[in-house]
Amino acid sequence: MALAKLDVVVLDCPDPRALAGFYASVLGGTVEEDPEDGEWVDLKVPGGPALAFQRAPGYVAPKWPAPQESQQFHLDLRVADLDAAEKGVLELGARPLDVEDRERTFRVYADPAGHPFCLCAC
Structure with a gap:
């Protein structure tokens, strides 16, 4: 029996919105972000786990x-x-x-x- 289920794969990056847009163009899916935050952006990928993109200063x-x-x-x-x-x-x-x-x-x-x-x- 599994202890957990994969929820999301998170990639550190300098520009979460731009990288989410790149992967949305490659994989399809829906980009979801908090317009006031800009530190975290989700990409809901059809038929697979979500990807998330997190701003990382000094990446x-x-x-x-x-x-x-x-x-x-x-x-x-x-x-x-x-x-x-x-x-x-x-x-x-x-x-x-x-x-x-x-x-x-x-x-x-x-x-x-x-x-x-x-x-x-x-």
Whole structure:
């Protein structure tokens, strides 16, 4: 029996509204925020756990790849067409981290705040 159920994955970042908008464009869903706060923004993702974005003063993006440093975590995002998804995330402001091997079933990017994520073929 599980002790808990995953509720939300929270990403620290310098601009919660902007990063929530990036992931809303990638995943769909609804951005919910307190307009007076600006420190925390939720993204309700259809069919999956919510993502939340929390302002972190002094935020430093993880380094990837860097065996001597932690990447902290990364998101694996399942896609039907790697090439089309790659084009879309790059247009939204992602940057490639590891896309050299075009035969693999995944490609690695950084979101606009520097968090690594993978596009994975279904």
